[in-house]
Amino acid sequence: MTQRIVILGGGTGGTLVANRLHRHYHRADRDVTITVIDQDNHHLYQPGLLFVPFGLAHRQEIVRPRHEQLHKDVEFIECGIDQVNRERDIVVLADGREIAYDLLVIATGSRLALDETEGLDGPGWNEKVFTFYDLPGATALEAALADFDGGRLVVNVVDMPIKCPVAPLEFCFLADWYFTERGIRDKVEITYVTPLDGAFTKPVASEALASLLEEKGVRLVTEFNTGEVDGAGGRLIGYDGREVPFDLAVVIPLHSGAEYVGRSEGLGDELNFVPTNKSTLQSLAKQNIFAIGDATNVPASKAGSVTHFEGEVLVDNIVRFLEGRDLCSTFDGHANCFIETGFGKALLIDFNYETEPLPGHFPSRVGMPLLKESRMNHLGKLMFQWFYWHALLQGRNMPGIGADMPEHGKQHPNTAPEEALV
């Protein structure tokens, strides 16, 4: 009997899972249909958004048709999703069609919930207040930065979790570089405003990144919970009454899961993320529903690298589930990201659920420097875009880099360096 796998979302996770599943079942000669559903046909290379405001990336380089990233035997349906009915095992589309499944994968990522912050999309939105977390915003910000001749630039994270938690810091580093290149760095005051109690969540990386901010003359305001954005008056207002004035604000809005998740009974949490087993990636909603990437509530970064590493585990568990076997593949929370620091350099961090980002080398003691600025990491970041379109979305692994976090080459605190290098 044909088994029907339906994947909601044709972004990073949905695409790489569809292609991995196709390869597995094609080789195994099994009768399985794979369908991907998305509301539009524009696959956005999201890491590229960071570079758009600085004129370093453009729409035509970072957007491609979704269906072209999928194997031709994977069906692609372009339509909005009304809801998932987990009792009947069907997806109801926005046009009323009902799509039945044996196994469902939720890969619809997260969305920007502007309406969760008072005044954010009110007066001044896309004039003095911007976001670079979507393409229209990043494009509008490019023009605004080009016109900016000096004043107070404020970069504000409204609340966690957000996609790519290092991107707002990278934005600060690149802004420092950008205004230096334009010869007006001394006229621009850059402030990073975060709800966290430091520059980043994990202690060792937080300290390293805070020193970098200081080195680049970026002021750091911590434990600021943005209650209101007053675009017309040019100020962020915290719930605790503190205010941060700005001439130009770059705001990373609160994230939530897709809206249809909220309309689907028993599927999501209070922010429409899908409660998911952090090891097996099976949803808690029903056994035949799995989830991947930003759409889940697993305590890992919302980032493409996490989704990539999850893909291998998820596909193995889907195959096991459909064959009636136990799920035994487990995800360790592995994340890996380049942090662009401006002036042609970047940092690299690598971590998982248990191990925070540490200094050392990746993937082994002979490799790229971790938590340290280098030109090599910057080139790695640029090369990654090629890898994304040609290997990652096709569901291929990076040579020598598996789903589990490599321990070799990491330097743990309180250990002598030579000991850590073994």
Added chain:
Amino acid sequence: MSTATIAGTAVELNDEGFFVDPTQWTRDIAIELAAADGIVSLTDQHWQVIDFMRKEYFEKGTGPTVRVLGKTSGVSVKDLYQLFPKGPAKMAARIAGIPKPKGCI
């Protein structure tokens, strides 16, 4: 990590003053911790938040963030800041005897 005696009970705290073992907590401990943090008396609304945080912790393994607290505890984010002026998620977590909420990765 260190051991402190609060309201007559020996408890283990981490470097930031959060409980290591939430089962060591008692309501008398909460009253004393709140007083030390400048909350003279805990109102019904304070207790509503404290009880909610403990329930969330034991169900989900981590306390809620401010935003989630505002959506699910029955107390708005603005009111949460009135109740726990030093930042609701952290301050309430400390008083409620649970580890610092992780919500932020």
